[in-house]
Amino acid sequence: MIGVELRKTFGRPRTWVTIAVLNALPVLVAVLLRLTDLAPRPGEGPPFLSAVLTNGQLYPLAALAIVLPLFLPIAVAVVSGDAVAGEAQAGTLRYLLARPAGRTRLLVAKLVAVLAFVVVTVVVVAAVGYLVGTLLFDARPVAGGTSVSGTSLTPEELAVRTLMAIGYVAVSMLGVAAFGLFFSTLTDSPLAAALGALAVLVTSSLLFTLDAASPIAPYLPTRYWLAFVDLFRDPVLWRDVVRGLALQGVYVGVLLAAAWANFTTKDVTS
Amino acid sequence: MSSVVVTRGLVKQYGRVRAVDGIDLDVRTGDVYGFLGANGSGKTTTVRMLLGLVLPTRGEVELLGERMPRAGRRVLPRVGALIEGPAHHRHLSGAANLALLDAAGPGGSRRTRRRRVAEVLDQVGLGGVGRRKVGAYSLGMRQRLGLAGALLRRPELLVLDEPTNGLDPQGISEVRELLLDLHRGGTTVFLSSHLLAEVEQLCSRVGVLDRGRLVLQDEMAHLTAPTGATVVDTPAPERVRAVLDGRVLSADGGRVVVRGADPAEVNALLVGAGVPVRGLALQRPTLEEVVLAAAGTSADRVERA
Incomplete structure (x- = not known):
């Protein structure tokens, strides 16, 4: 069942087009930086972007930071919103359930497929970022990198922290996927489900900037998204990273439970 | 004779509307059962309850002797279904669609999958276009592909909702021959339709649904027996x-x-x-006369309360 869903997700051209489009922006930014040599000053623009001119190995992180606020969540919302509602709209859901795929199994398989999409997308963005970064900018594999705090990092430290950052971004996107999947079980329209998940994120981002909303700010799903930058401080500032992981864990747990409860008791009339 | 489909006091309530109102179906092994009813009389809701897609408000469903939806995982692999028109992934070929569906549940061996897919495609007359994308199929071809999906595991029971929808006259007669052929091979067929002629030509037993109630259930031979x-x-x-x-x-x-x-x-x-x-x-009374006498006006008509 899981194999079937993975084949469906990665067998459709749309998935790869999405991933390709997602990579277009960081590549474009890299080319512009290379041509103009005008990097944003430290502290401005997306994180890490100021540093890439001197060390191309930081570009995977810059690439993730570029797609994280908007493109990546949109892609994840679309794919996760499509998971169940897309089958419902196409009419294939009734055949899957009559096959019988089993409702819980189907939901788990959908979740795994969405998860795989998230991981593959984040890894591809990072990999393309690394490729572009090392091709266009100076790579200093021997010297390692510089932490956000200003101290220097060995290449090993940099690699490990980059992998952790990729993992952290993937977990953040899991929260989006959980919203998408939950809405996907509520409606038969994949568009509505994706928009629902995006609406949550837009609301969250908006409230985050609002002082009046500061009491609930720690619980907003997008609150700790950029905490992966903290992994590059020296020493690593774990506080927000851990809180971010815990928060996403709670959202994912609650939303998946709700999705399961709704999907296993619902009349499939599509 | 043992029963393949049994429902007792089956009710489905949607808000204030009772779509299915206490029906007791009894389909026996070897029947070609015609489930007749006007559009909106509750046929599709009933079919969906048989297959565990819609959960009954009250009453019970037994499929192949086991309670649904609880026993779905054991029972449904032995049932082939065509529910309210075919549905496939348009970007995949017909054969790939069937293979994916087969892999999505229990009871379909991976070893024999390729052979079974080729067999059912030939059986429904799609042998030549199995590798083409479903997006390029005509309505009739999709209907045939839907039927192929239902036959993939040589089911003991076929539940077909309007199986000849979208088919041309030759297609309809081919499907009729195919169903009779399967029936001779021991398959029980539950055919839901609003086409009287289709049911009259195929079925050995008939149930008539009218606004959610089963107003008639009998052998075709009794219903159309000489009147004297x-x-x-x-x-x-x-x-x-x-x-x-x-x-x-x-x-x-x-x-x-x-x-x-x-x-x-x-x-x-x-x-x-x-x-x-x-x-x-x-x-002899025609089936149409029998049905019209048993059922009231069309369920599409909505009179003022």
Whole structure:
């Protein structure tokens, strides 16, 4: 069942087009930086972007930071919103359930497929970022990198922290996927489900900037998204990273439970 | 004889509307069961409850002797279904669609999958286009592909909702032959349809649904059994009336209905009296007459309360 869903997700051209489009922006930014040599000053623009001119190995992180606020969540919302509602709209859901795929199994398989999409997308963005970064900018594999705090990092430290950052971004996107999947079980329209998940994120981002909303700010799903930058401080500032992981864990747990409860008791009339 | 589909007091309530109102279906092994009803009479909701897609408000469903939806994982692999038209992934080929569906549940061996897919594609007449994308299929071809999906695991029971939708006359007759063929091979067929002719030609038992209630369930042979009258086709209806005084039940042009279940006896009387007779037949009600008598107006009509 899981194999079937993975084949469906990665067998459709749309998935790869999405991933390709997602990579277009960081590549474009890299080319512009290379041509103009005008990097944003430290502290401005997306994180890490100021540093890439001197060390191309930081570009995977810059690439993730570029797609994280908007493109990546949109892609994840679309794919996760499509998971169940897309089958419902196409009419294939009734055949899957009559096959019988089993409702819980189907939901788990959908979740795994969405998860795989998230991981593959984040890894591809990072990999393309690394490729572009090392091709266009100076790579200093021997010297390692510089932490956000200003101290220097060995290449090993940099690699490990980059992998952790990729993992952290993937977990953040899991929260989006959980919203998408939950809405996907509520409606038969994949568009509505994706928009629902995006609406949550837009609301969250908006409230985050609002002082009046500061009491609930720690619980907003997008609150700790950029905490992966903290992994590059020296020493690593774990506080927000851990809180971010815990928060996403709670959202994912609650939303998946709700999705399961709704999907296993619902009349499939599509 | 054992029953393949049994429902007891099955009810589905949507808000204030009762889509299915306490029906007791009984489909036996070896039946070709025609499930008739106007559009909106609750056929599809019932079919979906049989397959565990819609959960009943009250009542129970037994499929192949086990309670649904609890036993779905054991029972449904032995059931083939076509529910409210076919549905496939358009960007995949017909064969790939069938293979994915087969892999999505229990009871379909991976080893035999490729062979089974090729077999059912041939069986429904799609052998030549199995590798083409479903997006390029005509409506009739999609319907055939849906049927192929239902046959993939040689099911004991076929549940088909309007299986000839979108097919041309040749296609309809091919599907009819295919179903009769499967039935001869021991498959029980549950055919939901609003097409009386289709059911009349295929089915051995009939259930009629009217606004959520099962108003009729009987053997086709009983329903259309001779009525005990003989239909005489004659150019001289008034002379028939004169000879068989008191036995004429009705006369409509040259078609006279006479009491008496023996056409030979009626014929002898008429010919003896010199009345010209063009044809004689036992009177049998058509399925349409039976259904119209049992069911009320079309469920599409919504009268003011």
